[in-house]
Amino acid sequence: MVIDTAYHTIFTFDINIYTVCCQSIFQSTRNFFSFFNLSKVLIPSPAMAEHPSFTLAALLAAGGTAGYIKTKSRPSLIAGLGLGVSYALSGYLIKENKDYGTELALGNSVLLLGSAVPRVVKTKARAPVPIGLLVAGALATFYYQKKVREFRFGV
Template identity: 40%
Template sequence: MSLSTIAYILAGLTAGGGITGYVRAGSVPSMVAGCSVGLLYALGAYRIQSRATYGVELALLASVVLAGSSIPRAIKTQKPLPIGLSTLAAFGLYSFGMAVANGRMA
């Protein structure tokens, strides 16, 4: 699976999750955070796909932001949603981190 496809999938999942959080609980912070991280993933995916600079790094940044917000909550609450978000973040960190480490930017 290409890096742009991974980033687009993560963009949809995080933005969709933020919107779902707003619809189900009226949580504006969930919507803003989910859509913001989703936008970072989508922008990274677009830049990867068009072979522009900093696409992988944007997707990696989105993963770092998602991990920073979800992993501590997952550890503290042990609830399924933060654990799922942490899993997505870890997958993104691995995928985009390995690409940066190997010099594979597209």
């Protein structure tokens, strides 16, 4: 009986030390992140609605540049870089939780969708680039209209 009680006491003591050590490690890790202001960098925002904007910004800028290099088309370069910069700005506004970020992204998406429809009609849906622009514009429009409704009306 004495051995069993001693074992129980030592085992309970070991578990308590382990619990205290884990709690202190967790607390020191949290203090480390807050001291160096890394909590914003390492802990993502719950919405993360800026990711499609940054992705579309890079793709449109690269596509406009590729269109200019391939066919010397200045409208492709201007439109690609212009919409790319506008999407990047909307992504920044969304990330920083500033006003009108999602609205700007929605406007960009509608503009992308609207510019793709005549190209798809002109090529009779046989060229891959206009179809890609149409799909990207439609998906982005759907996504950002949903986000605008969520942010404005809480729906």
